[in-house]
Amino acid sequence: MDVLGIVQIIVELAAVLLLVRPVGGYLVGVFFKERSRLDALFGPIERGLYWAIGVDPSEEMGVGRYVLSLLLVNGLMIVIVMLILITQGYLPLNPTAAANMPIDLAFNTAASFMTNTNWQSYAGETQVSYLSQMICITFLMFTSAATGMAVGVAFIRGFASRDQRPGFREITGIGNFYFDFVRALTRVLVPFAIIVSILLLVQGVPQTLGGPLSYHTVEGSISTLYRGPVASLESIKHLGTNGGGFFAQNSAYPFENPTPLTNVIEIVAMLIIPISLLYAFGVMTGNTKEGRILIGTLTTIFIVLLSIGLLAESSNPALSNLAVNQSSGNLEGKEVRFGTENSVMFIVSTTSTGTGSVNSMIDSYTAIGGAVPLFLLMIGSLFAGDGSGLLTVLMYVILAVFIAGLMVGRSPQYLGRKIESKEVKLTFLAFLVHPILILGFTAAGIIFATSSLLNPGSHGFTEMLYAFSSAAANNGSAFAGLSANTPFLNYTLGITMLLGRYITFPLMLLVSDSFLRKKTTPYDAGTFRTDKWIFGLILIGVIVILGALTFFPVLVLGPLGEALL
Amino acid sequence: MLKNDLFTAFKTTVVFLVLCGLVFPLILVGIAQIADKPAAEGSILTQNGTVVGSSLVGQSFADPMHFQSRPSGVSNWGPNNPTLITNVSQQVAYQKQLNPSISLVPIDLVTQSGSGVDPNIASGSALLQVPRISNLTGISQDVLTRLVNQYTENPVAGVFGAPRVNVLQLNLALDNLLSPSALKSAEANATAFNAAALNATVMNTTAG
Numbered sequence: 001m002d003v004l005g006i007v008q009i010i011v012e013l014a015a016v017l018l019l020v021r022p023v024g025g026y027l028v029g030v031f032f033k034e035r036s037r038l039d040a041l042f043g044p045i046e047r048g049l050y051w052a053i054g055v056d057p058s059e060e061m062g063v064g065r066y067v068l069s070l071l072l073v074n075g076l077m078i079v080i081v082m083l084i085l086i087t088q089g090y091l092p093l094n095p096t097a098a099a100n101m102p103i104d105l106a107f108n109t110a111a112s113f114m115t116n117t118n119w120q121s122y123a124g125e126t127q128v129s130y131l132s133q134m135i136c137i138t139f140l141m142f143t144s145a146a147t148g149m150a151v152g153v154a155f156i157r158g159f160a161s162r163d164q165r166p167g168f169r170e171i172t173g174i175g176n177f178y179f180d181f182v183r184a185l186t187r188v189l190v191p192f193a194i195i196v197s198i199l200l201l202v203q204g205v206p207q208t209l210g211g212p213l214s215y216h217t218v219e220g221s222i223s224t225l226y227r228g229p230v231a232s233l234e235s236i237k238h239l240g241t242n243g244g245g246f247f248a249q250n251s252a253y254p255f256e257n258p259t260p261l262t263n264v265i266e267i268v269a270m271l272i273i274p275i276s277l278l279y280a281f282g283v284m285t286g287n288t289k290e291g292r293i294l295i296g297t298l299t300t301i302f303i304v305l306l307s308i309g310l311l312a313e314s315s316n317p318a319l320s321n322l323a324v325n326q327s328s329g330n331l332e333g334k335e336v337r338f339g340t341e342n343s344v345m346f347i348v349s350t351t352s353t354g355t356g357s358v359n360s361m362i363d364s365y366t367a368i369g370g371a372v373p374l375f376l377l378m379i380g381s382l383f384a385g386d387g388s389g390l391l392t393v394l395m396y397v398i399l400a401v402f403i404a405g406l407m408v409g410r411s412p413q414y415l416g417r418k419i420e421s422k423e424v425k426l427t428f429l430a431f432l433v434h435p436i437l438i439l440g441f442t443a444a445g446i447i448f449a450t451s452s453l454l455n456p457g458s459h460g461f462t463e464m465l466y467a468f469s470s471a472a473a474n475n476g477s478a479f480a481g482l483s484a485n486t487p488f489l490n491y492t493l494g495i496t497m498l499l500g501r502y503i504t505f506p507l508m509l510l511v512s513d514s515f516l517r518k519k520t521t522p523y524d525a526g527t528f529r530t531d532k533w534i535f536g537l538i539l540i541g542v543i544v545i546l547g548a549l550t551f552f553p554v555l556v557l558g559p560l561g562e563a564l565l
Numbered sequence: 566m567l568k569n570d571l572f573t574a575f576k577t578t579v580v581f582l583v584l585c586g587l588v589f590p591l592i593l594v595g596i597a598q599i600a601d602k603p604a605a606e607g608s609i610l611t612q613n614g615t616v617v618g619s620s621l622v623g624q625s626f627a628d629p630m631h632f633q634s635r636p637s638g639v640s641n642w643g644p645n646n647p648t649l650i651t652n653v654s655q656q657v658a659y660q661k662q663l664n665p666s667i668s669l670v671p672i673d674l675v676t677q678s679g680s681g682v683d684p685n686i687a688s689g690s691a692l693l694q695v696p697r698i699s700n701l702t703g704i705s706q707d708v709l710t711r712l713v714n715q716y717t718e719n720p721v722a723g724v725f726g727a728p729r730v731n732v733l734q735l736n737l738a739l740d741n742l743l744s745p746s747a748l749k750s751a752e753a754n755a756t757a758f759n760a761a762a763l764n765a766t767v768m769n770t771t772a773g
Contacts (some may be wrong), residue, residue, distance in 0.1 A: 186692030
């Protein structure tokens with residue numbers, strides 16, 4: 001194992017954890033405080049936007065209208081993006097001469113980017129025009145992340161402290177979708193994306209409307225250099241936990257991720273918002289320790305899985321009989337400028353969040369090296385997507401509190417509110433959505449779409465299992481040997497992404513709304529405290545045991561079988 | 566009520582499609598063109614006025630007088646796929662023909678990358694090619710070693726990224742060291758060498 005690689009990983013993790021507090025505090029200010037110094041800058045822009053859209057941002061919506069507004073906005077965006085994609089051949093800004101997309105591919109793409117999944121059945125450099133890269137892909141990267149953040153913010157309101165704190169807005173309900181959605185864009189995603197885009201530009205990521213260049217290589221063969229407005233897509237791709245590449249080879253392609261520094265920038269950008277929102281959650285409960293325990297617990301799982309991945313990728317045992325020096329690790333499918341350590345770090349980060357961009361080809365990872373990201377997807381991606389990740393984390397927290405309550409024989413309580421039958425039922429329903437989608441559709445895929453598999457045996461099975469795990473978790477990374485651009489897979493994966501997101505959202509918002517209406521009771525000696533590290537241990541147990549019990553059989557058929565045979 | 570909500574959603578879509586999908590990327594195109602036009606256009610390398618590629622995107626070099634880059638393309642083969650193992654063993658045999666002095670071939674020279682166009686190899690993987698290139702070009706090993714060291718990119722701030730060379734830039738510098746007539750004779754040497762190496766590989770494969 002390369003010491004330098006490990007040092008890089010430690011520096012990256014430290015950078016993220018140092019940024020969490022200031023960014024988390026900033027997010028609290030954006031969504032929950034009465035006024036801020038930045039109102040002078042953003043206030044007029046936001047008032048203009050509310051006027052243009054025609055909404056009153058101070059109106060309390062309630063869960064019903066909040067979810068309805070969200071579904072209408074997202075639904076319309078899917079329809080309009082589909083229309084653009086199936087007609088892009090007729091539209092301007094198309095120097096690559098990309099053809100109109102077939103309807104199954106357009107459906108898959110629109111669903112994929114609206115749900116923050118960014119699964120790609122197309123190759124960006126040849127199948128999408130520059131106009132579509134901008135007004136379909138980049139546009140949905142912003143709005144899907146803003147939708148996720150809006151839901152996350154609304155969700156926090158149910159769990160927020162009831163004490164009226166000076167400077168904070170009064171919480172009267174779940175909030176207003178347009179207020180949350182617009183502020184996520186104006187004060188977080190757009191300004192952050194401008195900063196990250198410029199950092200990437202400086203490192204050499206292209207940003208041009210110039211078309212592809214045909215040229216002769218040094219040794220005289222003819223080649224084409226594809227380029228385009230890459231930096232503006234690449235920044236929001238990571239900040240928004242999106243993950244879809246401008247190029248088919250995603251962040252492995254040098255134009256998306258040209259240097260070791262851009263790799264660091266992309267890793268930090270994808271981790272920062274989901275983790276900072278957990279910190280903001282803690283602040284809003286009135287006890288920052290509630291957030292810090294969650295961040296610490298999930299980071300522990302992250303580090304353990306990262307270590308397993310690093311060990312697994314330190315060599316490919318199947319090549320050990322050849323005269324190959326594997327001291328730099330299993331480099332098949334990996335780039336020299338990142339090396340094995342920063343490839344594994346990127347893959348674990350991308351599957352610990354809802355991102356799904358890749359800087360190396362997971363299909364060529366060793367069996368256990370590939371099982372790490374797969375397991376992360378199955379447990380819902382730890383920190384998960386911007387905003388939507390809070391729902392996943394709190395789902396596990398509620399289950400952990402419930403199970404701990406059963407063990408000590410007291411009625412379970414979280415943040416001073418009793419967890420009752422209604423919340424437990426809704427949470428379990430939300431939990432069950434992903435296993436049903438993953439296991440059901442993988443079975444269907446194995447029956448109807450075996451011709452899409454590239455690799456034989458267990459590894460081929462894992463390609464299919466990974467695809468539906470990625471779609472259900474709204475992640476978007478892939479075992480890319482799978483030929484996903486078939487009508488069957490385009491429709492089934494598209495449906496999996498939609499159900500994986502839009503069933504979970506209302507269920508967990510109902511849980512939050514129910515918490516909002518509960519009386520709070522003060523802690524007593526018998527209360528099981530969630531702001532103690534012992535709770536972190538129970539949470540790890542619940543996440544690992546539920547994940548393992550649900551998915552152990554398919555993991556045996558896939559990566560574990562491959563590792564053992 | 567629903568009709569109103571739908572209209573609001575429609576206006577939201579249009580407003581943000583324009584702002585996030587057009588205004589944002591186009592402003593960045595403007596900033597990029599002013600701040601660093603060559604990088605914004607794709608870091609294009611030209612020689613004598615003609616484009617020979619991008620410094621960021623790797624090329625494959627078949628000519629043995631050039632430093633070899635990683636095998637091009639992306640495989641997506643699983644770790645135990647027999648095709649992967651066959652491909653790697655063929656690459657190992659080829660590298661040993663090219664560079665008979667090495668016993669173990671570094672893994673970057675025999676595996677495909679994630680992008681298919683990896684611009685780099687480890688600096689060690691470039692150094693081991695020096696004796697061959699010296700034989701074929703007549704440039705001394707010292708000069709070539711210095712060239713490799715000159716083109717070695719060291720970790721940024723001593724931490725980020727392993728020591729590596731950009732194979733395209735290294736080969737362009739190598740070509741520049743050769744006068745046109747020297748280049749010609751080197752190429753003739755290389756062709757003869759290549760034919761011999763190919764023969765040897767074929768014989769090896771039949772023997773194996």
